[in-house]
Amino acid sequence: MLYRHADERSVAKHKRVAVIAVVDYGAGNLRSVTNVLDLLRAEYQVVSDASSIVGASKVLLPGVGHFGQLSSAIDRLDLRSVLLDSINGGIPYLGICLGMQVLFSSSDESPESEGLGIFKASVHKFETSERIPHMGWNTIESQAPSALVEASQVEKSAYFAHSYFCPVVPSTTFTCEYGSTFSAVVEHNNVFGVQFHPEKSAQFGIGVIKKFADL
Numbered sequence: 001m002l003y004r005h006a007d008e009r010s011v012a013k014h015k016r017v018a019v020i021a022v023v024d025y026g027a028g029n030l031r032s033v034t035n036v037l038d039l040l041r042a043e044y045q046v047v048s049d050a051s052s053i054v055g056a057s058k059v060l061l062p063g064v065g066h067f068g069q070l071s072s073a074i075d076r077l078d079l080r081s082v083l084l085d086s087i088n089g090g091i092p093y094l095g096i097c098l099g100m101q102v103l104f105s106s107s108d109e110s111p112e113s114e115g116l117g118i119f120k121a122s123v124h125k126f127e128t129s130e131r132i133p134h135m136g137w138n139t140i141e142s143q144a145p146s147a148l149v150e151a152s153q154v155e156k157s158a159y160f161a162h163s164y165f166c167p168v169v170p171s172t173t174f175t176c177e178y179g180s181t182f183s184a185v186v187e188h189n190n191v192f193g194v195q196f197h198p199e200k201s202a203q204f205g206i207g208v209i210k211k212f213a214d215l
Contacts, residue, residue: 020044020213021056023083023099025073027065032199033096036206042213050082058215059086062199063098067123067164068110070102084116092190094212100186100193101166109164118191119171123164128179133163140174140184140196148185148192148211149174156204158184158196166195 020037024030024046037044044060047053061083063070074080087093095103102115107123115123126132140156142149149156156174165182168175174185176195186193192212198205 019056020058020060021047021053023053023059023061023079024048025061025070025077025079027069027073029062029064029096029197029199032197033060033062033209036199036209037213039206040210040213048077050078053079053082053086056086056091058092058094058212059083060094060096060212061099061102062096063100063102064161065098066109067098067101067107067115068113070098071110071113071115074102080116087116087118087191090190092212092215093192094209095193096199097162097195097197100183100195101164103186103191103193104166107164118188119166119169119186121167121169123166125164126179130179133161134165134178135161138176138178138196140176142173143168143175144173144187146173146185147187147215148194148208150207150211157201158194158198158204159200159202160196161200162195166193 022044101123103118104115104121104123105117108125137157138160140158168183171186171188172183173187175181176184184195198208
């Protein structure tokens with residue numbers, strides 16, 4: 001079912017509002033994300049099939065785990081083509097952590113696995129004397145205007161948990177420093193990715209998800 005109400009009149013009503021497809025590939029941190037969507041009173045559906053993504057007005061891919069496992073799950077669930085079709089069709093997409101990394105072509109974590117290839121670059125493993133994984137709060141720095149992050153926020157601190165990072169690309173709007181500079185936020189037309197976990201980033205992160213929900 002796409003909507004919480006079964007009667008035809010209610011379904012027709014809900015079709016006129018934004019419905020976010022939250023993709024469940026078997027390893028995402030869904031509960032924390034949907035808790036924020038509930039708090040924001042956003043319309044969403046947790047999905048794992050292509051037909052439900054086709055009917056959505058936005059797509060959100062939470063990501064924890066291994067790049068290769070996510071790539072395999074996308075293919076096993078026949079989601080690759082529908083995700084790309086949705087993105088190419090202008091549907092807003094938000095990838096969180098691994099959901100951002102899969103927007104890139106490949107990853108050192110699983111060199112034989114294919115990403116979605118929206119950004120033609122590879123995800124790399126941290127090579128630093130700092131503790132790996134990069135876990136905890138860190139400040140992100142603005143590099144370009146953002147549709148997800150309020151420009152008025154002077155200090156933007158977010159919660160990270162990752163061992164691999166996305167390089168800085170032309171679509172990077174925020175960076176973070178941890179041994180090296182990496183992309184904390186990427187934005188290109190209707191495609192958005194955040195390396196940090198907004199669902200764990202207190203009011204700042206809630207604001208990021210609200211910005212996406214309100215697009």
